[in-house]
Amino acid sequence: MCGIAGLYYPAIAKPVDPARIVQMRDALAHRGPDGAGVWTAPGVGLGHRRLSIIDLEGGVQPMATPDQSVVVTYNGEIYNFREVRAELELKGARFHTESDTEVLLHGWRAWGPAMLEKLNGMFAFALYDAEKQCLFLARDRFGVKPLVYTKLADGGVAFASEIKGLLAHPLFRRRPDFRAVEDYMGLGYVPDDASLLVGVKKLPAGHYLLLQRGKRMPQPVRWWDVDFSNRATGKIRDLEAELIDRMRAAVRARMIADVPLGAFLSGGVDSSAVVALMAEASKTAVKTCTIGFDEADHDETNHAALIAERFATAHSARRVSADDFALIDTLVTAFDEPFADASALPTYRVCELARETVTVALSGDGADEAFAGYRRYKFFAAEERMRGLLPEKFRANLFGTLGRLYPKADWAPRAFRAKTTLLALAENGEFAYPKAVGVTAPELRDRLYTGAARHTLAGHTAEQRYVDAMRRAPARDGLDRAQYADIQHWLPGDILTKVDRTSMAVSLEAREPLLDYKLVEFAATLPPALRIKAGQGKWLMKKALEPYLPKEILYRPKMGFVTPISAWFRGALADEAAALARSRVLAGTGWFEPAAIEKLAAEHKAGRAEHGRTLWQLMMLERSLEKLFG
Template sequence: MCGLAGILVGRADEPGARAGLLERMNAAQAHRGPDQSGAHHEARVSLGHQRLSIIDLAAGQQPLANEDGDVLTVYNGEIYNHEPLRRELQERGHRFRTRCDTEVIVHAWEEWGERCVERLRGMFSLAVWDRRRGRLFLARDRLGIKPLCYAELPDGRLLFASEIKALLACPELPRTLDPAAVEEYFAFGYVPEPRSLFAAVRKLPPGHTLTVTPGLPLGEPRQYWDVAFEADPAWGEEAAAEALLERLREAVRLRMAADVPLGAFLSGGVDSSAVTALMSELSDRPVDACSIGFGERRYDEAEHARAVAGHLGLRHHLDTVEPERFALIDELARLYDEPFADSSALPTYEVSRLTRCRVTVALSGDGGDELLAGYRRYRGYAREQRLRGRLPAPLRRAVFGPLGRCYPKADWAPRALRGKATFQALAADPVTGYLRSVALLDDASRRRLFSGRLRGELQGYHAGEVLRRHAAATHAPERDPVAFAQYLDLKTWLPGDILTKVDRASMAHALEVRVPLLDHQLVEWAATLPSSLKVRGGEGKYLLKRALEPRLPRGALYRRKQGFELPVAEWLRGPLRGRLRGAVLGERLADSGLFDPGCLRRLVDEHQAGRANHARALWSLLMFESFLRQRVEEVAV
């Protein structure tokens, strides 16, 4: 795993003028690759790289060139099919000097050009400079496991890097915030691709490439991959379970190749247990599995992880930490470069730190919920869609829309009396309905939170456009609400929250995390499964659990999903009480001009008095304030 950086100029200049900036960009990402630092400068381009050595430790330094030196690459990730690709390219006359996967990229570019990414199986973000064609090629893996961002400066220079902080090493980069990104952050809890919180910075979306010719206008990214949710009704349960296990076994096997110590994250849940179980079958020695426990039993999964480890005969490493690592709030703002409202980033950071003490590469179970419909919200959304389907949309909007607006909000009341949310759900279209199920703050809450100035700058823009854009391109039919929700999550929640969280938290400790459940061939195959094999009898991930019954204890398969939950509401009334008031009611948020001061005070007072639970809103504001404080000299609002 590594960090890449680069500068492309529109007009050839003296490379030495770029050397200082590239050095600062590299240094900003040194945590991603502490083993080696590399740089290359020529008339139109400068390429930088920070390497975490995983395969072919003695060779493979980057930037890496072909035999003639006219094609160079820097890349971050792992190409799991590099050996068969190498053999194919050698048969076509290409000569290799190393056995690392990086060298496959330059020869694949020579052979197949922009379509080379279609041949790569793995996780990657990469840049290829072709001097003969005068062309820069940027690409990101299909699911968005590895990050890539870029910015075009007013003087025509193009900067690109693994993390935004590397771009911020350039003082000429405009720091103005994007109002639409602020709206998206408070709707989703993160800023979805292609936006970043900085108006000048874009994230390359998953499954996209960007080809740049120096001196020409910057074009739009090109999509090279998508997944089609087209259920094959011929799948029977037994055959599908066997096929799922075989495909997952292959994905795990490919990700066990490494020249450094390798282990696994083990939470004790279904997905991480599945991965470690198959690793154990494929390994000739006990697997190193790392878990984290919390001092507070209500949030502790250590007992479940210990049971799985004992059942599989793992070499289990369990560390207990107190969840109240509040100093990490500011550290997370520095790591993520944007406000990031998922509080589970704290334990993810901790388990990455503890795992890196023992191994350099860890396999995780991330992606299982999106792949095989494990989230409870999928079942809820499907129920709502069935209700909506019984009445015509115009009638639903005419009857339930006004009721939803007029009926009082009553979160305190018994569920049967909470009519407002039900009426609003019935009036919604499929995309709006799904946004309601995933939103950090609903529309009305965001309107109250935002200042008049910010609402004016938004000019009517609504975060729901993110989902509508993907829904318009989806191959998941609305008549299958589970598949529809899965597709939207694969395009938004998965890369924007889950994979961003794991990448930044793990790379902060120079730990490479591999995700077998997000092998793109496995994802494509799983999309052919009928939703009835994913959700059955109120049980999510039904097929995976069914396939794993001979291998794992029932307690690991069928217990209630927990995840890295934290007592945020209690913290904000207790040990974080003073910090919350100082941050949310302090000068920094007030001076930003983005928020309504009266709303901020009401949120804090009501939550700390116990009259309401505003934990999600307040945590997101706490992270936003920390971001502004971390970037106080860089941000223009």
């Protein structure tokens, strides 16, 4: 795992000052504390910060072919690099290191952009071909590793693993984009097709960008997509066996490392499954780590301890206060853009704990999206069945009227909070699901914004990208479309961004075996009834894991990695919430109505409404704006 940065001049081969590359590169020092490199030639410069994982001596970057005609700077791991290397050697390639990086150099020469289809891993890299005078930027299928880029005033294209690498270039001009604020307020993160900084682009997951000297800036090209339109057939026990085989192969491939390796263990199904399969493959005790909370409602350490004992792991656990909001400024620095998923706090803490004993940690991320594990999928699938039974116009009139009449009862038990469900049933699925995924509803955002801010948006909404993704999804039903949209947006924008930034902030490499693309492609073929059955999400996955994990782990209610932010804003952070209405930073933008924010904080503190997540969003936005723009 590493940090990459660089410059490329597509019009003419201007000289590149190595000091500029060093400046950008070293803004990412936390991503690679073990080494640093820089390479320049007319019109191009590549920088690299290294976290040594494989071939500790030979994997120095930027790495070039012996004749210096192809050079690469790369962040990530290619888990099948030995198989790809063997194929290249049959074609006559001669390797000089044991590093997976060198596969990219020879792979480019042999196959060009088509080499990406042969790679199984997480990666973002920039490769320069001197003969073709081109720069090739590529990102892995799911967007595990980040890559941002921008066009500078002098015609150069700057790129980096994180936005802070771009900010280190003196020609980069910082201007905020309110459309990205709308996206953030709606979704809780700035998605990969947006940026808080005008001019910054994020290379989308499963895409590449080929820049060629003398040609105009092209659009990114999609090289991979997940397909939900096919259905697996066969007996359930055969599908279970295939699922376990694919999971086992994915875990074992990610256990290759020349440094200490372990796993995050929350006590949930996904991380427990990863630990079980690691223990099966390991000759020594697997190192596991868990973060617990001092509030029982948020603590899973007992479940994690049960798995640690079952598989005889070398287990570390640390309990932290649920009021661990002292990390806020650390997270603001790590994420660059505002990020409102409060589970980033415990994720940072578990990465910090893991880094004390290992350099690589396997996580259980990705299974919820691939196998339909989130509770919202179960609700959405039920809603879709209801939509299918009633004519659209009748449904809109009936449920729309009931939803408008039903009182909004944030304070009530979940079973009595029917307003949202009624309004969702009145809409088609592609309009209803994005609101279920979102944080602050469109109506509340509208009340918070000034008239000038609404005018700036010109109809742009955070939810529209979800609508578009669900409509174009290669899918058969609503559940397919919802999962597809989450894999396109929620997964890279929230889940993988959270894990990448928190792990890299402490120089830890996180690997996600349950996001092996062959495993996810298999999951996408499962009939909906094998994803959600009898009220259970991830049904086939849980069934297949019964020989490995106790039922009290497999079938207990999903807790998630949560933090009690609503309680914070009625207690220790109540004054912070009230102060948002008087914030110099927020007021200076002209985007928000102070009176609306003040009312929000007062309603939440008094318990008349539930606005904890929106207040958290506003606080994280304020701090990010202050960090970026002063």
